[in-house]
Amino acid sequence: MKKSEVRQSLNTGAVFGIIHIFCVLIGFNAMMGSLLVKIVGQKSDLSAPTVASLVAYAILLGLFAGIVSARRQHEASLAKRVLASLLTGVVLSILATALVGIFQLLLTNHINPRNTFPTLSFPFMKACLFKLAGKGVWINFFIFLGSTVLGGLLNGLWDLPTVTSSRKNANTWIKNLGEKISGGSPKVKKIKKYAFLGLAILIVAIVPVEWGSYWNYVIGTVGLYVILGLGLNIIVGLSGQLVLGFIAFFAIGAYTVALLNAPIPFNIMLGFWPSLILAIILAAFTGLLLGLPIMNLRGDYLAIVTLGFGEIIRILLKSDVLTPFTGGPRGVQDIHGPMIFGHEFNDVNYMYLIIFAVLLAIFVYNRLQNSRSGRAWMAIREDETVAKATGVNTGKYKLLALMIGAAFAGLAGAIYAARNQYTGPDEHAMMASINVLCLIIVGGMGNIPGTLLGAFALKGLPELLREVENYRMLVFGALLVAMMLIRPEGLIPSKRPIRDLPDLPDENQSQEPTGAAVQAPGEQAHDR
Amino acid sequence: MTDNIIECNQVCKIFGGLIAVNKVDLEVPIQSITSIIGPNGAGKTTLFNCISGFYTPETGDVFFEGESLRGKSTDVIASMGISRTYQNIRLFSNLTSIENVMVGQHHKLKETWLDAVLGTRRSRKEEKDSIEEGVRWLNIVGLRGMGNVPARSMPYGAQRRLEIARALGSNPRLLLLDEPTAGMNPQETLEMTALIRRLRDEFGITIILIEHDMHVVMGISDQIAVLDFGQKIADGTPKEIQSNPRVIEAYLGPGGAALAKKYSKKG
Numbered sequence: 001m002k003k004s005e006v007r008q009s010l011n012t013g014a015v016f017g018i019i020h021i022f023c024v025l026i027g028f029n030a031m032m033g034s035l036l037v038k039i040v041g042q043k044s045d046l047s048a049p050t051v052a053s054l055v056a057y058a059i060l061l062g063l064f065a066g067i068v069s070a071r072r073q074h075e076a077s078l079a080k081r082v083l084a085s086l087l088t089g090v091v092l093s094i095l096a097t098a099l100v101g102i103f104q105l106l107l108t109n110h111i112n113p114r115n116t117f118p119t120l121s122f123p124f125m126k127a128c129l130f131k132l133a134g135k136g137v138w139i140n141f142f143i144f145l146g147s148t149v150l151g152g153l154l155n156g157l158w159d160l161p162t163v164t165s166s167r168k169n170a171n172t173w174i175k176n177l178g179e180k181i182s183g184g185s186p187k188v189k190k191i192k193k194y195a196f197l198g199l200a201i202l203i204v205a206i207v208p209v210e211w212g213s214y215w216n217y218v219i220g221t222v223g224l225y226v227i228l229g230l231g232l233n234i235i236v237g238l239s240g241q242l243v244l245g246f247i248a249f250f251a252i253g254a255y256t257v258a259l260l261n262a263p264i265p266f267n268i269m270l271g272f273w274p275s276l277i278l279a280i281i282l283a284a285f286t287g288l289l290l291g292l293p294i295m296n297l298r299g300d301y302l303a304i305v306t307l308g309f310g311e312i313i314r315i316l317l318k319s320d321v322l323t324p325f326t327g328g329p330r331g332v333q334d335i336h337g338p339m340i341f342g343h344e345f346n347d348v349n350y351m352y353l354i355i356f357a358v359l360l361a362i363f364v365y366n367r368l369q370n371s372r373s374g375r376a377w378m379a380i381r382e383d384e385t386v387a388k389a390t391g392v393n394t395g396k397y398k399l400l401a402l403m404i405g406a407a408f409a410g411l412a413g414a415i416y417a418a419r420n421q422y423t424g425p426d427e428h429a430m431m432a433s434i435n436v437l438c439l440i441i442v443g444g445m446g447n448i449p450g451t452l453l454g455a456f457a458l459k460g461l462p463e464l465l466r467e468v469e470n471y472r473m474l475v476f477g478a479l480l481v482a483m484m485l486i487r488p489e490g491l492i493p494s495k496r497p498i499r500d501l502p503d504l505p506d507e508n509q510s511q512e513p514t515g516a517a518v519q520a521p522g523e524q525a526h527d528r
Numbered sequence: 529m530t531d532n533i534i535e536c537n538q539v540c541k542i543f544g545g546l547i548a549v550n551k552v553d554l555e556v557p558i559q560s561i562t563s564i565i566g567p568n569g570a571g572k573t574t575l576f577n578c579i580s581g582f583y584t585p586e587t588g589d590v591f592f593e594g595e596s597l598r599g600k601s602t603d604v605i606a607s608m609g610i611s612r613t614y615q616n617i618r619l620f621s622n623l624t625s626i627e628n629v630m631v632g633q634h635h636k637l638k639e640t641w642l643d644a645v646l647g648t649r650r651s652r653k654e655e656k657d658s659i660e661e662g663v664r665w666l667n668i669v670g671l672r673g674m675g676n677v678p679a680r681s682m683p684y685g686a687q688r689r690l691e692i693a694r695a696l697g698s699n700p701r702l703l704l705l706d707e708p709t710a711g712m713n714p715q716e717t718l719e720m721t722a723l724i725r726r727l728r729d730e731f732g733i734t735i736i737l738i739e740h741d742m743h744v745v746m747g748i749s750d751q752i753a754v755l756d757f758g759q760k761i762a763d764g765t766p767k768e769i770q771s772n773p774r775v776i777e778a779y780l781g782p783g784g785a786a787l788a789k790k791y792s793k794k795g
Contacts, residue, residue, distance in 0.1 A: 371644030
């Protein structure tokens with residue numbers, strides 16, 4: 001191995017060692033570990049984790065470090081990769097062992113570090129030593145070293161010629177299978193398409209009934225955020241205007257339905273459906289109002305102004321002066337939802353409503369993004385000055401994007417308020433705007449699958465990982481940083497559609513430059 | 529009014545204390561090729577920007593087909609029939625090349641967002657027609673079969689040609705080309721000059737170009753205007769310009785005319 005390669009491997013070890021120490025100090029290892037053993041069906045307490053969970057965490061971290069270390073040796077032999085992971089493993093193990101060594105010293109001398117490091121309780125530290133005291137230090141060393149080398153070995157084996165070829169075979173097999181399923185004559189294809197569609201509809205129809213209300217609530221929230229994400233995607237992803245106060249439109253939708261369907265403060269009871277339409281129109285109108293003054297702003301300035309707009313809406317909703325009209329800080333309670341056959345909507349009905357709204361949003365977004373308007377938006381995003389000089393009325397299209405995006409948010413807000421039967425100003429805080437923005441950035445700016453994935457990752461996962469509530473923002477931040485480094489264009493980067501272009505005859509052939517005709521006057525100029 | 533498609537009348541553009549364009553008169557006959565030449569910083573691109581609406585001249589006026597362009601924004605001017613390209617290529621780089629041309633067609637198309645959402649027959653037909661026309665323009669500029677390539681991943685020469693295709697998308701009557709052959713090799717330059725000629729002859733487009741390559745300028749221009757320090761110092765046919773002592777002086781410095789004479793005798 002070259003000197004630089006050795007240094008690289010050692011560096012990798014140091015980085016992973018520091019990550020490990022950091023994770024232990026904030027108790028992240030216990031959390032990760034307990035999640036891991038939960039999959040197998042065991043329970044683990046965060047303050048005094050089980051030994052199994054910590055071993056699982058250590059092995060996972062070691063494997064990861066080994067794979068990363070081996071991967072950095074580009075196209076190297078198996079032995080070289082294992083050697084690299086060994087070097088990495090030594091550094092990682094030394095750091096990890098030093099940490100548990102300190103724990104052992106603290107334990108034997110009965111020094112309590114909890115004042116500075118709240119997670120480091122005695123049971124926690126004992127668990128980190130695998131409840132074996134002095135021996136645990138060495139066992140720690142060998143677990144980390146062993147799993148790192150194993151990671152390197154796995155990486156090496158994965159890229160062995162025999163393995164790669166069988167992997168390729170498997171890939172082509174899957175591909176062929178896919179073609180077999182989707183292939184056939186046009187008629188058969190059509191039948192298959194409808195069969196698939198029917199199956200999808202059946203699943204969508206049955207699942208909300210079978211799921212239970214908790215799942216309907218979680219997935220419903222994800223669905224509402226998909227609509228929000230698509231709306232913001234029209235504004236940010238397609239037309240390229242960085243609008244930060246987006247949740248204000250959501251708030252307007254929610255409050256419209258709330259105020260028109262709650263006994264306090266007005267007792268209007270207009271009914272859900274007319275107020276839903278009113279909510280969408282009002283949100284779009286607010287988009288227009290906001291758009292007019294900011295039409296000439298770009299980039300940072302636009303972001304700051306719209307941030308201010310979002311806060312103004314929230315503070316207005318909360319203010320004492322407007323309490324008789326908006327319910328003030330307490331919000332609006334007891335909102336009456338839609339009725340169906342004389343019954344109030346239950347969670348299954350809401351789920352259907354949300355699925356329908358999501359499909360509608362996807363449909364509208366999809367139609368728009370490949371239309372004349374969509375191209376005008378993207379041209380504005382790419383280069384506003386040139387778009388204008390190419391004949392696009394940029395002001396009009398920026399307003400249009402804001403209005404349609406706001407209408408999406410109004411729709412989501414209206415359903416949200418009716419479903420929760422409550423809405424208050426704090427649901428529409430700035431963090432919610434940032435959440436929606438993060439969702440589309442993580443998923444991939446400007447495309448539908450990215451928005452779906454982003455909504456599941458940022459709204460669905462945290463719900464599923466209830467016990468890691470405390471780490472949510474930490475993981476969230478780390479995820480964003482990692483995303484920006486690894487996949488700056490999001491999990492699913494946007495791709496332009498491949499169009500079916502007519503193959504017109506090339507009219508250039510007859511007009512091929514004859515050379516001499518063009519050259520002659522040029523030569524004259526040269527000879528002057 | 530007259531046969532001139534564009535008339536610049538005493539156009540002045542001032543940046544702070546610098547007079548970038550100083551009382552320039554320019555008359556461009558319909559279906560001609562006019563070149564604007566001059567040393568660096570002479571105000572050629574500024575004049576282009578005045579015509580295409582990027583700048584509003586301090587004094588003076590630009591008339592397009594007899595209509596004043598004063599106070600009109602760039603998108604209005606573009607929809608009147610003036611298209612341009614840029615000195616440093618400015619494509620919509622994340623869009624495919626056919627989409628770039630389709631953005632060029634924007635103001636000709638009628639489809640509204642509601643048409644698009646509802647998928648009306650009119651909008652589908654219009655979309656199909658616009659793709660077909662876009663492909664035709666791509667073929668004409670020599671980008672056959674590259675319709676689905678993102679603009680940013682095209683080679684340099686192709687990007688220059690795509691910019692022209694985008695400008696042509698709006699069916700302009702006047703095309704402003706800012707250094708169309710900059711950075712091109714002799715073969716590409718040759719193709720470009722042939723293309724410019726063809727646009728004039730076949731499609732009747734009037735062309736004004738800024739160009740530094742004297743072979744190109746002298747070869748294809750019907751008329752040449754020379755700018756120096758914001759002022760128009762000469763205009764006329766290529767022959768007249770070549771022998772104009774003020775032009776030679778502007779390029780070679782004082783005494784340059786005598787020097788040029790000496791060398792041309794030797795040659």
